[in-house]
Amino acid sequence: MESMNENPIQGDHQVAKAELMRGHDHLWNIIFSYVNSMSLKCAAELGIADEIYRHGQPLPLSVLLTKLSILPSRTDSFRRLMRLLVHCGLFARSTAGDEKEETYALTPISASFLVTSKAENMSPFVLAMIDPVDSHHCLSRWFTTADEPSTAFDLFHGKSVFELSGNNPEFNANFNRGMAADASFMAKLILQQCGNDVFGGLRSVVDVGGGSGALATAIAGAFPQTKCAVFDLPHVVSSLQGNPMVAAIAGDMFEFVPPADAVILKWVLHDWNDEDCVRILRNCKKAIPPKEEGGKVIIIEMVMKLENEEDGSIHDETIETQLLFDVFMMALAPGKERSEAEWKSIFLAAGFPGYSITPILGSRSLIQLFY
Template identity: 90%
Template sequence: MESMNENAIQDDHEVAKAELTRGHDHLWNIIFSYVNSLSLKCAAELGIADEIYRHGQPLPLSVLLNKLSILPSRTDSFRRLMRLLVHSGLFARSTAGDEEEETYALTPISASFLVTSKAENMSPFVLAMIDPVFVDPHHCLSRWFTTADEPPTPTAFDLFHGKPLFEFTGNNPEFNVNFNRGMASDANFMAKLILGQCGDDVFRGLRSLVDVGGGTGALATAIADAYPQTKCSVFDLPHVLASLQGNPTVAAIAGDMFEFVPPADAVILKWILHDWNDEDCVRILRNCKKAIPPKEEGGKVIIIEMVMKLENEEDGSIHDETTETQLLWDVFIMGPVPGKERSEAEWKSIFLAAGFSGYSITPILGLRSLIQLFY
């Protein structure tokens, strides 16, 4: 009996050691997860995917080093970078035959999203989101949570940079250009998905549409090209609309959505409402409601936003990558804006407060959905 007890104690100790080791490894993984993002940024800045794509076949390391002008003394370091990018699924590595030199190829992810000549290219989005302007304020999140000031500082971005995001972009032309390029690349990708999956259901028959906060007009231009009978406009702040001058496809209207929204059959808000708190969302949507006719006359508000998944109610766990990405994004935007991502119940509360009586939700990606509002 004593021997059995000793064995049981030994087993418990082994289990405890294994759990401690797993916990330690998981903690390290979280600590250094940011290296994945920065390695992706490095790959986008170097144009690794472009060089492999232009080569048309797997590219030997020596050729890749030469094309990217990597210093000879950094060869081993670059190989280590590629090892991580391969592990992340962005590139594939192989050794041809008896040759010792490795070759690198594109994967479906890098072939679609990191080749700058592709319509789905997301490199500008990568560079915008991982810009120090966005990342640095997260270093003072704890200070923002615990700093009592009057009036309250709205975001960690305000605390770090001394001004709100949209004021910052207006005063920093280089960042403004990079930010708008990033938003445009995402808009191009979303436009392709929306038009391909539910374009006729959403846009056919509309005489006019205004894209509120539409930036450089990528989404509105794609809709206008697909539905030429729809008169499309972009409504945004004056410094944002500067790049739209001379665009024959869409009209540019300068203004503030908190004051008014130009009249149209439909108003579209892509990734706008998550920037704002509930009260501001209601204000914006009330102005949108004033701008459109009722449902019977074809009026609608089209919203592209996340609809947050709820944690598993049985055990509170989160397992799938989509839910984790939504949670990561929700905390990311906590830095630059005073808004949040919302569940369907939270969206419904805002819609009703703004005077809308009906809505429908169509999942476009695992991450985001298309919402139509009617009154």
Template identity: 45%
Template sequence: MASIHVESASELLEAQAHVWNYSFNYINCMSVKCAIQLGIPEIIHKHGQPITLSQIVSALGVNPNKAHGIHRLMRVLVHTGFFSQPKVSKIDHQEDKYFLTPSSRLLLKDAPFTAAPFVFLLLDPLVINPFQSLSAWFKNDDSTLFETTNGKKIWDCVANEPKFKKTFYNGMVSDSQLVARALIEDHKEVFKGLKSLVDVGGGTGTMAETIAKAFPKIHCTVFDLPHVVDNLQGTKNLAFHGGDMFKAIPSVDAVLLKWILHDWGDEESLKILKRCREAIPSKEMGGKVIIIDLVMGMEDQSEGAIETQLCFDMTMMCLFNTGKERSVEEWKKLFLEAGFTHSKISPILGLRSLIELYP
């Protein structure tokens, strides 16, 4: 008879702490959302120097009976790295002061590359409420967890619910602004030799517009569903074209797929990649596909990065069912099946990678 391991009291308490820590994790993200909504990063930024708690409370104009809560909120946000609080001498009875960190500077609503809209997208009730039904979804016949809770697919909500549509596109725009800057400032060689580029699923055109301005000799086209691009105006080297990426993609030197393939399963992604291959010339003629997406299992990733990627994968399952984040091996298998001969994966975009794919 196999022996049964019985944890000691100390082991059980350690396990309890682990359970509690993850059960309370939602408070961390909601605290960040609250700080953005209250405008705390803006208050500290406009102050121009380290700011005391009483000054923050005064600027916020919160209910006096709840002012004590701001201290507790800030304590969580300092612990999670969104604000810093230098140690002060208690002998001098100085009040604690707060600084912005790189993370909270990224939450400034008017910052050029603000991440605040993406926070609001990830924490929108339409996105987070479905996870309350995760166990039920595993047993029902609904195609997506999102549909189980909201009664419709996410793209229907984007198309027909103005408030969520605005939240969705604001989030996508804010992310594209930062990624485009990183590419143009630090990795502009990816665009070397190109005369034309199409941004498939490019939405309102943030990525393509930035590329077009930085490289006037590249003619850029935003290719998305007709209802997304019909009323958008182009420029001298930027155009908008409506269509279906599963049927055909305009012929160009390079196709850009930013955060597109993780929305789809292998069967759908294979169709998209085959249309991409049909749209570009040979490698010798400069043809390639530029993919910006997560690549799981890359070497030297931190535990935090791995955890975030795993959470993104769960989010794709929630929103799209067949959508998923892929490992290096899964990406390469997909590329081979689509008829591509060579790929280069560079983990240079934070949690995501730049993939250059050649026919």
């Protein structure tokens, strides 16, 4: 009697077909994943989270359309946008009333990071990172053409991101607002998690590359006895004049770093290659006293976790975020995101035999250097 089981050959064919379909869907997901970013940018520009937050409860679609001045002819298109944003976890959808009109509410993500009146608001960072100056479209040309600039950004724009910041006021303002939003958020986390251990007892702190001074201002507010300063390029620190909480010092970190008990480098070293990182850290070493006198360098950066490393505390999404950001930085600047082993090599070359790493967020850590 013939078996009712599936023919092995036919079964193999079905498995192969299923794998092919999954592979096809996965490829499409990668191709169109940028639409998530563009939709997030649209939500930030429209201020969707702000309108829902001000309403204080789930907001009916008809009211949301009116408050955002959405054209009536775009109603169905806006509904489709919200459908994707709900799927991404940025908003929640439900129905209310006799007519079962759809309503939208905030989720923990949008409530925390997309409401502009919140301290943790990251909308400026969203708009700065998802910027039309993106240069990843010419990565393949950059990889395969000799004697091209050091980054794809240079190739795409004919100048570095730092030169563009100095020459393009709009780009510079957007970039600084984005960095300030991130610095404010990180400052709150650091001060809550390890503020006293890191900053307690310091007489002076200088934030190298500190931009608009958000991090230094937060430290000065939490530790009023500590003199805080921001050290950055002249066109950056010009906006700090008149800030009573932090001093503004203009200069080039490759030439010198102002003296202080502690030097902060937040998102600075990942912009530069290993040799330049060593140069910067050597200048930092000249600026601070030894460990016995309380001197330290405080670095806020990613410490990459590779996929073959066993660490149950690291989630797959965190690893993917680090990998994505590393390639993002590859196109933007000559630096990179680094593993602990890569960081250690730089620290030793710069004359810092001692360091500690404290995770402060899933993808980033606080590193303290001593000599």
